[in-house]
Amino acid sequence: xxIDLNKFRTFFSADHWAxxxxxVIDSVQEDLVQCSMEITGVHRNAGGGVxxxxxxxxxxxxxxxxxxxxxxxxxxxGITVGQSCSISYLKSTRGRRLIARSVCLSxxxxxxxxxxSVSDDLGISIxxxxxxxxxxxxx
Numbered sequence: 097x098x099i100d101l102n103k104f105r106t107f108f109s110a111d112h113w114a115x116x117x118x119x120v121i122d123s124v125q126e127d128l129v130q131c132s133m134e135i136t137g138v139h140r141n142a143g144g145g146v147x148x149x150x151x152x153x154x155x156x157x158x159x160x161x162x163x164x165x166x167x168x169x170x171x172x173x174g175i176t177v178g179q180s181c182s183i184s185y186l187k188s189t190r191g192r193r194l195i196a197r198s199v200c201l202s203x204x205x206x207x208x209x210x211x212x213s214v215s216d217d218l219g220i221s222i223x224x225x226x227x228x229x230x231x232x233x234x235x
Contacts, residue, residue: 097169099124104161107168114157117150121161122195129162129198135189145188151223152183155212158196159227162210174232176208183225191216198227206231 104124109115117139122130131154133139139150156178161168163176194216201209207230214223 097126097165099126099165099169104168107164108157108161111157111160114153117153119154119157121157124161124165126165127199129158129165130195131158131161131198132193132195134193135191146194146222148183148185151185151194151214152181152225154194154196155183155214155223155225156181156227158198158212159210159225159229162198162200163208163227163229163231172234174234176229176231179207179228179230181225181227183223185223186221189216189218189220189222191218191220193217194222201226 101124105121108121119131119133122132133154135146139146141147167173167175194214196212196214198210198212201211210227212225212227215221
């Protein structure tokens with residue numbers, strides 16, 4: 097499969113929430129997608145830690161990119177949307193950047209399951225998410 101990183105960045109630039117949060121698509125491969133986000137003041141909660149919603153937004157975009165790999169590469173399939181997601185926050189970060197890595201655990205015609213691991217630039221595991229996707233009919 098021919099994967100053009102710029103094609104993914106262009107398609108997902110329409111995800112305004114993730115773009116506003118500063119999420120960047122770093123790399124896209126069939127077996128691994130990586131996105132990252134520099135931590136700024138806007139990502140902080142009232143207690144000074146990184147807000148859970150910011151971490152979820154990063155993990156969710158990695159999930160969206162990976163689960164829509166076939167569609168963005170030109171396959172005649174519909175868009176895959178999140179059916180359910182479960183995230184566990186493991187530790188707070190002292191780093192300056194968060195990195196989300198997505199791997200596919202199971203993929204069928206309409207349903208798929210991905211594990212998204214979020215770590216910081218210090219190598220600390222910050223969160224684990226399981227995302228279940230449903231692929232809609234092509235338009």
